[in-house]
Structures are given as C-alpha cells and as structure tokens.
Amino acid sequence: MTLTFADNGKFCAKLISRFIACVRQAMKRLGHRLPYTWVLESEGRLHYHLMLWLPRGFVLDKQTLAKWWPWGTTWTACCRLVKGWARYMAKFDCMDRIPKDIHVFGSGGLDETGKVAVQRAGLPRWLQAILPRGGSARRFPGCGWTNTETGEIYVSPYRWTPWGWAVRDLGDLAPAGASV
Incomplete structure (x- = not known):
C-alpha cells in the first residue's frame, strides 16, 4: 500500500x-x-x-x-x-x-x-553479513555497533573521506597493540 x-x-x-x-x-x-x-x-x-x-x-x-x-x-x-x-x-x-x-x-x-x-x-548490510544468525545489535556511540548478547563491538569497514566512502585499511580495525 x-x-x-x-x-x-x-x-x-x-x-x-x-x-x-x-x-x-x-x-x-x-x-x-x-x-x-x-x-x-x-x-x-x-x-x-x-x-x-x-x-x-x-x-x-x-x-x-x-x-x-x-x-x-x-x-x-x-x-x-x-x-x-x-x-x-x-x-x-x-x-x-x-x-x-x-x-x-x-x-x-x-x-x-x-x-x-x-x-x-x-542494520547496515556489512553488519548483517557478520552478525550471527538470530543475533541483534545496537549502535554504540563513538565505536560502531555492539552485539546485544555478547557485547562484542563491530566497527564499520567503511570510513568517510572528502571523496566519499572508502574501505578502511585492515590496520584501522585492529585493536590497539595488535598486529595484522
């Protein structure tokens, strides 16, 4: 309708x-x-x-x-x-x-x-693809999204640039002190 x-x-x-x-x-x-x-x-x-x-x-x-x-x-x-x-x-x-x-x-x-x-x-499509079946997520201000059952935080694989959206480097997604 x-x-x-x-x-x-x-x-x-x-x-x-x-x-x-x-x-x-x-x-x-x-x-x-x-x-x-x-x-x-x-x-x-x-x-x-x-x-x-x-x-x-x-x-x-x-x-x-x-x-x-x-x-x-x-x-x-x-x-x-x-x-x-x-x-x-x-x-x-x-x-x-x-x-x-x-x-x-x-x-x-x-x-x-x-x-x-x-x-x-x-939810964003990238998040739907990685969120476990039956799982749900909420926006986590300043960080991305959090899995409501596990507390795991998901960060968007995209970042905004003056030329539009771009895929982040894998190093941008790694936790502090971790190597990729």
Whole structure:
C-alpha cells in the first residue's frame, strides 16, 4: 500500500499512526491482529509505503481508505513477492528531503521472530553479513555497533573521506597493540 500526501505542507508524523489505528481497529473487530511495517519516502511528494498482513477476504475499499487517509491518495495491491516489496521499501535514497527528527520507518503487531527480522533488516548490510544468525545489535556511540548478547563491538569497514566512502585499511580495525 502507498499513502501519498496531496500537499507536503500538510505532513504530520502522527498521521501514519492514525491510519494504522483505523486499520487495527477494523482487524480487532474481526478478531485479528494487524502485523505491519511502513517506511516514509520523499521521492516527489512525501508518501508512506506499507505492508499490511490482512486476513484472506478482507478488502480495504476506496471509500474506507479515503475516510481513513483524507490527506491525499492511496494505492493498494496484493503483494505476491514480499521480499521484493520489502527490498523496495528498504531503499533509503531520498533521506535528505525528509523533515528532520522524523521516524522514517516503523512496524507493529509482530511476534518476536518478526520483531527480530525487522530490527535486523534495519542494520547496515556489512553488519548483517557478520552478525550471527538470530543475533541483534545496537549502535554504540563513538565505536560502531555492539552485539546485544555478547557485547562484542563491530566497527564499520567503511570510513568517510572528502571523496566519499572508502574501505578502511585492515590496520584501522585492529585493536590497539595488535598486529595484522
């Protein structure tokens, strides 16, 4: 699903929560949870991309969507390739045009496995590649990332230069006093 603002000036970060609350309430009346994930994008007009796991047969009609999202337009489709849509949602190429101090993604209604998967998907790819399966990490200010189970610290293999990102020398990653 895509929720687009008709006017970027009408953007308010709380509107996505209002929309999801409406859908969640409808699911609750039917006895279902609402697993979802969303991301804010600014290519063109500000808009949200969402994945909602709805029960078979449940339809969000245009009139209901217009009532729940009166700030612009909506687009919906049945997702046949969840991984492909998730990859599309995960592209963060327009971050410079998103208002400061705004959450750019969110999720809810997930079980523990889903929460871990969403948290892991938000990590840098280099960290996903080296973090043990099922492991999680948090940003460790000034150092990089830390494994939440072991406390091991991971340092990015990249460093910023005036010409852009560059791969660090192996010596930059070695602990003090260690030889490479």
